[in-house]
Amino acid sequence: MEAFVGILVDTLNSMIQKESGLLCGVATDMEKLARLLSTIKAVLEDAEQKQFTDKAIQLWFQELNGVAYEIDDVLDDYAAEASRVKYKNSGCFSLMCYPIAGNLVFRHRIGTRMKEILEKFNAIADERIKLGLIDQKRGSNHFQVDSTGTRETGSLLKEPDLVLGRDEAKDEIVKILVNQVRDNQNVSVLPIVGVGGLGKTTLAQLVLNDERIAKHFEPKLWVWVSEDFNVKRIIKALINSIRETPVEELELDPLQRKLQELLRGKRYLVVLDDVWNENLEEWEKLKSVLECGSRGSSIIMTTRMEKVATIMGTLKTYYLSSLSENQCWSLFRQRAFGRQEAEEYPNLVVIGKEIVKKCGGVPLAAKALGGFLRFKRGENEWNSVKCSEIWNLPQDTTHILPALRLSYLNLPIEFRGCFAYCAAFPKGYEIEIEEVIHLWMANGLISSNETMEVEDVGVAVLTELYYRSLFQAVKEDEFGNALTFKMHDLVHDLARSVTEAKHGGTESNRTMILGMPNHQLTVAFPITITGIDQCSSFLSNCGSLRALMVKSMKEDEVPRNFLNAISKLKHLRHLDLSRSLTVELPNSICDLWNLQILNLNYSLILWSLPKGMRFLRNLRHLCLHGCWSLTYMPSGIGKLTCLRTLGMVVPSGKKGFRLSELRDLNMLRGGLTIMHLERIEDKKDAEEACLIKKQSLRGLNLHWDSERNIQRYNDEEVLEALKPCPNLQLLRVLGFNGSSFPSWISTVTEVAVKESAAEYIVGAWESTAAAAAMSPSSLKQLELKNMPNLKGMLGREVQGTPGVFSQLQSLSFGDCPTLTLPLPRMPSLKKLSISSCPNMAWASISNLASLNSLKIKNIKGLSCFPEEMLQNLSLLESLTIREIWDLLALPRSLASLKALKELTIKHSPELESLPEEGLRGLASLQELHLVDCYNLVSLSMGTKALKSLTHLSIQGSYATALPEEVKYFPALQKLELDDFPNLTSLPDWFGDHLTSLQHLELVKCPELETLPSSIQMMTTLQSLTITWCNLLGPRCERGGEEWHKIKHIPDVTITGPEFELCTIL
Structure with missing residues (x-):
């Protein structure tokens, strides 16, 4: 809420400074409102902490939310009106020439609404005083910690019999501390990271009390750190753990010296439990004092935050996993039934196992729910828990959410609204990063700042939530960046509890997700052809809607009346019609002046975009990935200078979109696909796209239609003109008909070429300057598929040129039947894959001394490989040979692969034995896979050497x-x-x-x-x-x-x- 209120204040001040004619008569009220909002914003931190235990503050929050959304609507109305006046009729109108009558009506309406809202905010501001809310920023910057000691931990296990499923984790950590770091001169720090209630403290207690640890470390010390990372307090606690009498109150310096005196020369183990500190300087103060023990001295620290682990850890972070459902059931059963046999209550056992699924593998939840039901034996009581959400259960007895709530309250206050918003997604839902950032943007939860664009702020928020164990990464892209996240079920319950407290179970109808099952915070409809009519009429009552996502359209085309109904949602900022079946959008969609995100990804039958697209001047993201049927785009896309995402463009002739319109769209980021490049008549049009100026573009897909009717072949000129910025990481080229590629291709990190007629990757230098540009190269990954004319990577004119592929690490050939020239020198190559290349110069592989993975597949007519092929490959660790149907024998030079760890041979039915000499040298081999080699009845006596298998x-x-x-x-x-x-x-x-x-x-x-x-x-x-x-x-x-x-x-x-x-x- 603080972030949202802050954005409202900034927007109000910005409008006041502009002194627009539309604000005549209301500017004074706006100034008053901005001051009131700033006053209320100051007490939000205090309200955040108290809302969970004070019903009156919950109601105050809900009232504040509702009125804040009202002012947001008013400001949106102003922005929409200003945009309409400024840009209607291709920008011919301006505020100065806007009809006076219309201007007066609008100002009157804005003024009336503003006075009503101001009155409401005055009441809310007065109420804050009655509720005793204070400005916490004038005092401590931290939230109030547990003063009752209920969270304080010690080194002794409370209930040893209730510890399950942690033996393997304990053994792994003990082995690290006792064996791996015993000779480390500097103190080793092992972080244990996991969500609240997962058992980090219990695991640390198990380790500290293990007999092997007792024999190896002396002394063993424990400190509960909590949110207050006070170096002096921690040092005193460590001293008191060693001494029989408490240390006197001293200044920091004598305390430091005393601790070093007690630890010097000893191999100690310290556990710092429940650490939240993100201040590197404070940690260095403590660590410098502890750098006094003997070799192998170690620290275990437990935290919910990966960021803390990164700051403090010296060893690899140990991520604590969830318990299995069976282990959770055992914990639950012990708590719920005690000494009684669970089998005496078979009906309760059935219900109990369903309840356990709510726990998500978190021991705290299993024990808490079991304890809650300890003396309850009625099926109705158990069913009530089964059917209730955890956030709806009595928190004074279950204690689950209060334990997790610390993670929420420890978030920077401007991030909390983003976290709570994620409760809008169902449990278990894979949240796409781009999707959730766009929704945060649409709902005013994030905004740009002086150094970061709003999308980058969103990434920073997500990263923070991930580092604090509130999100779990699920999928990654080819660059190792996370694409989707999930929330643990209990973390989702936490978000729901926050949303309930602040919003009273509603999101003010600002977000609607249609067709998403089991959705509770937003309106959901099963989308069918009849249901759409229902939705159309419903939309007319959703004037404040900021985000609309239409999911699960299945096989029904989106009706035109539904799309027209959407176009009347004047406050809409985010419209997601991805994967929907629609041939074209109505031009009325272009009336959505405030629209920032239009997601049409994978709309497989979308043929064209509306002609009025140029009016969507606030549009930042036009998502068109996977719209393969798109054949026409209107002119004017180049006027959308706010664009950050433009998934696909299609050159559409003289009256439609031209590549030159990309000239001023230099803030584009992510990936861009350019279709139908065969339509480009003049390379000048491609040059004027100025791709080289788009420094944030990371991926570029260039497509020529392989079934082109045009007889003009200017592919090489066009490709040369589309030279991207050197920051480009991924280039995909499809249907290119040139004979070779331009020199700039080596400046891209990863290149994939398919269905190309090229004979060489680099055939000849365009100029001396081009030759110089090839060195040093940035190309690290190259994929070449379905290239029927490819003869080699380098043409004869450039054979032997140093540095052409000097940085290449991964190379893949597929369906290149004319590939005959030897492979060039590639000193950095690690992975090589060859498929359906029957005329390959196999012996040239021996020149790739840095190779560690080699895959050869589907080579017809090959009965044996040349002996020299595997020579010089002393670093090769993985060799896969598959679908070499006529293969009779493997080369004896297999024995030279001293580093080989994995050997796989598949689908070679003629192979009868493995070479005895070839296996004797494979002392490092760990895995041997033989698949569909039916005539291979013996492994040869050479396998006796495989001692590591x-x-x-x-x-x-x-x-x-x-x-x-x-x-x-x-x-x-x-x-x-x-x-x-x-x-x-x-x-x-x-x-x-x-x-x-x-x-x-x-x-x-x-x-x-x-x-x-x-x-x-x-x-x-x-x-x-x-x-x-x-x-x-x-x-x-x-x-x-x-x-x-x-x-x-x-x-x-x-x-x-x-x-x-x-x-x-």
């Missing part, structure tokens, strides 16, 4: 027995045998030799009937999976003939045609 997978073999060589794999941990139609038994030596095996999978072995008795001796075996083994499966079920051999295995899973999935625990 941990994973063997054989899928598809006519062998009647497991290859004898498998017994020589002492480190083998996972064995997969799949599609062995003739396998009748496993050898007797199976359990005697494979003593490290942990996972065994038997799939499609129809003749396999029994398991060897020696399997009973395999104490390390953790899981056995039997799938579609018709004879063996039934015998291995509990009580079957083979059950006694496998009953010691913790996880046995059997599936097949005769029975459902059966997991035996």
